[in-house]
Amino acid sequence: MAQRQFGFNTQQLHAGQVPDAATGARAVPIYQTTSFVFKDFAAAKAISSVEEFGFDYTRITNPTNEVLENRIAALEGGSGALAVASGSAATAYSILNITHAGDEVVAAKTLYGGSFNLFVNTLPKHGVTTTLVDPADPDNFARAVIDKTRAIFVETIGNPDITSSISRRSAGSPNATASR
Template structure:
């Protein structure tokens, strides 16, 4: 029976792993090793040539990390995944797998600040230009497309004003122009939204947040939907022989072509791998993802409703409120709830806002979300 026939809560516990064949360990072991013994010279050569899959070096792959990758890929409905040392590292590798100097990205302007900085400073310094558009006007995505556009990018729940990405409109535009749609699904997680079902081709996460869930482990992941045709004409770096990898044409690898290229080139050269212990720690959080997200959403809805009626609150932004401009989109794309992040304004301006933050006792003022 295929694992994907089981429900989400079963798969978040079991996908990608069977009891260890040597020891019988039911829990996922921590393979704290740098390297792996090859059977013989032919075995080593086949691994490096991608003629067979297996472990070579922990910068590229690791059995503990492999369980995490398989599990998240299964939960998202993808064909493969690649764990990274951080969400930012995952995003960097995903983009550099597709783009090089002279290329272009069309991105939603509703972004995490670190992503906005990466897009507006780091990538232009590498010769990759980014055009930002208003996601509430999907036609702007199409208007911004250029001959060298390689990615259309957005976040399921836009940061910081908590907007909902217009999946159907933008995915139709991306498909019409043979451009992959890349989505950061961090705030939603695969429990609340599965972007591949709405036309996305590549998903990234900061697993540091809700997937890890405990505030102890930095990490990220890329997931490949296996649903983009890399021979469509925009990606000669997939269809032409790669001189850095034995002349391999990555498009010949089929559905997992993107994620394999990300692993054996971007991860190989950038080295932003996830440590085995961090993969294990993230797996501990992933096992309770559905339960935590249900409670997160329930709590966020109650807080949003409370704040919307409070005399000292000027406004509240949460897609679970009927007053939010994206309420209907949230009901469609996130039927289990629109996440646990909300924004609100204190009457009295900046001074009142600072006083509120400095007076907090139970809530923590930190640069992270998703801790439980």
């Protein structure tokens, strides 16, 4: 029998999860555990070394997070998703995943403070530089791209007053790369 294709609205409620086999419960259970039990040492080793899929520690993944990740992937048409605890973590994971020492990021100079700190203070410690540009002129991003540019980063709302506080900080920061 062909797998039924659900519409977007139904997927928002049900994608990435099947009803609980033991109880028939439809709602996603919240697994309030930090660790999981293994059937034997070999299973624990295989899961911990990512040779097999399974749960070993909640900070890495757990069944509740897995449903959220699967649901987001289904809604976005992706092959997978990763749920993290904050936007800062999502930004750091994304940038660290695609950059290496010697690479560069072009970013709007109107970043939220946490993002600004990541790009101007933290990433340079790992050999990744950032060129900050004025997003008022979108062509500034294109002009700043070089061969080593791996990402262009903007935030729809960077900080409450959009430009003044970041402009002052970036102008005085010894680690900020000047706009080209």
